[in-house]
Amino acid sequence: MIKAPNIILVGPMGAGKTTIGRLISQSMGKEFYDLDKVIEDNAGADIPWIFEREGEEGFRRRETHALSAIVQSDTGDCVFATGGGIVMREENRDILRDNALVVYLYASVAQQLYRTSKSNHRPLLQTGDPKAILKKLFEVRDPLYREVATLIIETDARHPRSVANRVLDAIRRHLKMETTVS
Ligand SMILES: Nc1ncnc2c1ncn2[C@@H]1O[C@H](COP(=O)(O)OP(=O)(O)O)[C@@H](O)[C@H]1O
Numbered sequence: 745m746i747k748a749p750n751i752i753l754v755g756p757m758g759a760g761k762t763t764i765g766r767l768i769s770q771s772m773g774k775e776f777y778d779l780d781k782v783i784e785d786n787a788g789a790d791i792p793w794i795f796e797r798e799g800e801e802g803f804r805r806r807e808t809h810a811l812s813a814i815v816q817s818d819t820g821d822c823v824f825a826t827g828g829g830i831v832m833r834e835e836n837r838d839i840l841r842d843n844a845l846v847v848y849l850y851a852s853v854a855q856q857l858y859r860t861s862k863s864n865h866r867p868l869l870q871t872g873d874p875k876a877i878l879k880k881l882f883e884v885r886d887p888l889y890r891e892v893a894t895l896i897i898e899t900d901a902r903h904p905r906s907v908a909n910r911v912l913d914a915i916r917r918h919l920k921m922e923t924t925v926s
Pocket residue numbers: 755756757758759760761762763764825859860899900902903904907
C-alpha cells in the first residue's frame with residue numbers, strides 16, 4: 745500500500761470540501777479534519793461570532809495558525825478540508841504546497857450559489873448579493889487554487905459519492921505515477 749501524503753481539499757464555498765473530505769477519509773481509512781471546525785473548537789465560538797468580534801483579519805490569523813499547527817505537526821497522513829479563503833495568504837499557500845497533495849474541487853459560481861443558499865453560517869455571504877460576492881471571490885481565488893493544486897476535480901452535475909470516487913481514482917493514479925517515475 746503506497747503511503748499517501750496528507751490530502752488537503754481546497755476550493756470555493758459550496759465546492760464540497762467538507763462533504764467530500766469526509767467521504768474520501770472514510771474510503772481511505774484516514775482521519776478527517778475540517779479546518780473550520782478546528783478553528784471553532786480552538787476559539788470556543790462559531791465562525792460568525794469570530795467574524796463579528798475579531799473581523800475577517802482575526803479569522804484569517806486563526807486560520808493560518810490552525811493550518812500550520814495541524815498540518816505540520818500531524819504524525820499520520822490525514823484528509824483535511826479547508827475553508828474557501830485558505831489560499832488568500834501566501835504563507836498558507838506555501839504550507840499547502842510543502843505539506844500535502846492538494847486537490848482543488850472546482851465548482852461553477854452557479855453551483856456554489858445553489859449549494860450555499862440554505863446555510864447562513866458563511867459571514868461573507870450574509871452582507872449583500874451572494875451571487876455577486878461569489879463571482880468576485882472566484883475571479884480572485886480560482887488562479888490561487890490552481891497555483892497550489894496537485895489535482896483538479898470538476899464537481900458540477902456530479903453527486904458527492906461520484907465526486908469522491910473521482911478524487912480517489914485521481915489520487916491513486918497520481919501516486920502510482922509518482923512511484924514509477926521516482
Ligand atoms: N457534488 C455535490 N453535488 C450536490 N451537492 C453537493 C455536492 N457537494 C456538496 N454538496 C452540498 O453542498 C453544500 C455545501 O457542501 P460543503 O461540503 O459544506 O462545501 P464546502 O465545505 O466546500 O463549503 C452541502 O449541503 C453539501 O451537501
